[in-house]
Amino acid sequence: MTTRVGLFGTGPWARRTHGPALAAHPDVELVGVWGRRPEAAAEVAAEFGARAYGDPQALTADVDAVAIALPPALQAPLAVEAARSGRHLLLDKPLAATAEDAHAVADAVAAAGVACVVFFTLRFDPGSAEWIDKQAATGDWFTGRADWYGAVFGGGASQYADSPWRREKGGLWDVGPHALSVLLPVLGDVTEVHAARGAGDTTHLTLRHDSGASSTAVLTLTAPPAGAGVAVEFRGAHGVVGYPDGVSGPATASFSRAIDALTAAIAGGPVAAHPCDARFGARVSEILAAAEAALG
Incomplete structure (x- = not known):
């Protein structure tokens, strides 16, 4: 069974990760590309042998599933609309820019009964996922830490340095989902959130988990x-x-495994929840929002 997929987004992440993995996947037909800049959509579509669409609703109507590589504030409403149209979803972290919008996505997915996978990179990288699963199975952890020191705006030459949403939301919302995607499966859900500011956009989080551990x-x-x-x-x-x-491999290979997860859920009849589904994505957004509120 081939899943017809539409790609929303034309930025570096869409070009370097989503597009190559979707175009190469044996169970997927990359039907079309939509972006906010028609000329960029035409370039990406041509690169991956797809059609450029000038209207997101038209692309949604022509596919079985959508993959979204857009800023979280844009991803959420497009995902809600696609789910309500009966389309399956392959989304990026963070799910939305607010907890409310993230829950709207999760609610739309549940109401429509569609499959949804949120791409938390380490959870789909084979080496990283195996390591995380091993620590979760071991259990009895007293404490943990997950530190992400990104240099996107630290003076290096990053392909994401022109990202307005990253400048606005900072490391908390961009790399915070990576940290939580490791801490939550090992230590349990978060029951208490404290946050403090550091230099630049740095956020220091202290979390309490329902296992009794802290991180x-x-x-x-x-x-x-x-x-x-x-x-x-x-x-x-x-x-x-x-x-x-x-231990981590290329992001394109990890994204291909996320596509595997989505197509398996679609082909399996009644859609089974994936560990990195919309509800998990919404929970992560909820924790990030609590940290943001704690910063004042």
């Missing part, structure tokens, strides 16, 4: 390039375990 996260897009990187570790009765260097 911290440092989230920024303004780290100096020499100080950029990711640090994840858990401490407990079993000792200390850290996220291994070099």
Whole structure:
């Protein structure tokens, strides 16, 4: 069974991750591309052998599913509209720019009974997913930390430096979902959120989980390039375990696994919830919003 997919978005993430993975996937036909700039939509469509659409509703009408690579404030209403039209969804993190909009997506998905997968990169990377699952199965963790030091606005040459939504929402909303996608499956849902500001856009989070464990996260897009990187570790009765260097593969391969998850859910009859579904995406947005409110 081939799933006809429409791609919404023409930026670097759409060109480098969504487009290549969708065009190469054996169970997908990339039907068309829509973007806010018609000339960019034409370029991306031509690159991946698809048709450029001038109207998002027209593209939605011609496909079985939509993949959205747009800023969260734009993704949410398009996702709601697509779900209400009976289209399956392959979405990006964060699900929306507010908790309310994220819940609107989750509610629309539930009401329509469509499949939805939210692309939390590490949860679909084989090495990272295996490591996360192993720590979740081990359990009995006392505390954890997940620090993302991005240098998007830290003086390096980043392809995402011209992203207005990242400048507005900062590391909390851009790399915060990565941290939460690791902490929540291992330590449990968050029951308490505290946040403090650091240099630049840096946010320091302190979280309490329903397992009784606590965790911290440092989230920024303004780290100096020499100080950029990711640090994840858990401490407990079993000792200390850290996220291994070099375990993650290319984002395109991880996105292909997200496509696998979506097409499997579509082909399996009654749609089964995926661990990274719209409800999980909404919960992550809810925690980010609580942290944002705590910052004042």
